[in-house]
Amino acid sequence: MKIVDPSVVSKEYTELQQLLTDVQKRQKAILTKEWRSEVKAESIDKEFPIIPQLEETPMTIPAYAFSLESTIEAVKTYSAELADDLDRCKKLLGDETVLRWLKEALRYNTNYFQTFAEEHRISAWFPHYIAEQALRPFLQLIAERSQSFTDEMNVGGACPCCAEPVRLKKGDMFLCPRCEALWKVKRKACAHCGEVESSAVYRVTVQEEKHSELEVCDSCKNYVKVVIDVTENNAAMLDLLTLHLDYIAQEEGYGEV
Numbered sequence: 001m002k003i004v005d006p007s008v009v010s011k012e013y014t015e016l017q018q019l020l021t022d023v024q025k026r027q028k029a030i031l032t033k034e035w036r037s038e039v040k041a042e043s044i045d046k047e048f049p050i051i052p053q054l055e056e057t058p059m060t061i062p063a064y065a066f067s068l069e070s071t072i073e074a075v076k077t078y079s080a081e082l083a084d085d086l087d088r089c090k091k092l093l094g095d096e097t098v099l100r101w102l103k104e105a106l107r108y109n110t111n112y113f114q115t116f117a118e119e120h121r122i123s124a125w126f127p128h129y130i131a132e133q134a135l136r137p138f139l140q141l142i143a144e145r146s147q148s149f150t151d152e153m154n155v156g157g158a159c160p161c162c163a164e165p166v167r168l169k170k171g172d173m174f175l176c177p178r179c180e181a182l183w184k185v186k187r188k189a190c191a192h193c194g195e196v197e198s199s200a201v202y203r204v205t206v207q208e209e210k211h212s213e214l215e216v217c218d219s220c221k222n223y224v225k226v227v228i229d230v231t232e233n234n235a236a237m238l239d240l241l242t243l244h245l246d247y248i249a250q251e252e253g254y255g256e257v
């Protein structure tokens with residue numbers, strides 16, 4: 001993979017991400033009032049991610065449909081070129097499709113959304129992007145309600161709440177860009193495979209980059225991005241602002257290929 005100029009990548013997407021972060025905040029505020037359930041620590045097996053274990057979630061068809069619609073409207077204000085695709089997409093979202101999207105978004109099933117896009121002649125990246133962004137307020141609310149015990153969880157190289165692979169570290173905390181969960185770094189070891197050898201797990205600094213580093217592991221060939229001295233707390237935004245580090249890591253043979 002070629003290294004993409006980070007300023008080119010982030011400017012466009014940063015604006016869109018900021019816009020969607022605001023939309024998601026509003027959506028989450030509504031859900032916070034509607035969903036009154038607690039996530040009880042004692043009902044959760046600490047070795048497995050929380051979300052698939054919940055007997056009841058805030059994810060209903062009407063709530064997700066509303067979130068999809070708000071996401072589509074927000075993206076529309078951002079890109080007029082996509083308006084046609086967006087309108088077509090919106091018309092296709094009946095109850096049955098909304099339920100299917102919810103299930104496939106939870107599974108992070110890229111194939112399903114790609115096929116959907118092809119079938120309906122919508123830009124390939126678009127249905128999954130919308131489905132995922134619309135899901136985030138729900139994931140964020142569950143993460144917030146689980147915050148009191150995420151430190152006790154032990155899910156290996158994944159987010160204890162939504163199961164997203166670990167990607168981001170700030171101070172002594174891991175942050176999940178998908179559900180905004182926060183949990184403590186318990187020991188000095190590779191976040192993915194648990195390797196402790198310092199010759200295999202080490203920090204890599206990037207030229208002219210003061211606020212982020214890579215922590216790579218030669219045992220499992222994976223990595224985590226480390227942010228240093230930044231005030232930004234939104235993990236989705238931090239993930240985006242360090243997107244160039246993903247390119248660098250992948251260029252060096254770390255992470256998914």
Ligand SMILES: [Zn+2]
Pocket residue numbers: 159160161162163164176177178179180181
């Ligand atoms: Zn997560």
Ligand SMILES: [Zn+2]
Pocket residue numbers: 190191192193194195217218219220221222
């Ligand atoms: Zn490792």
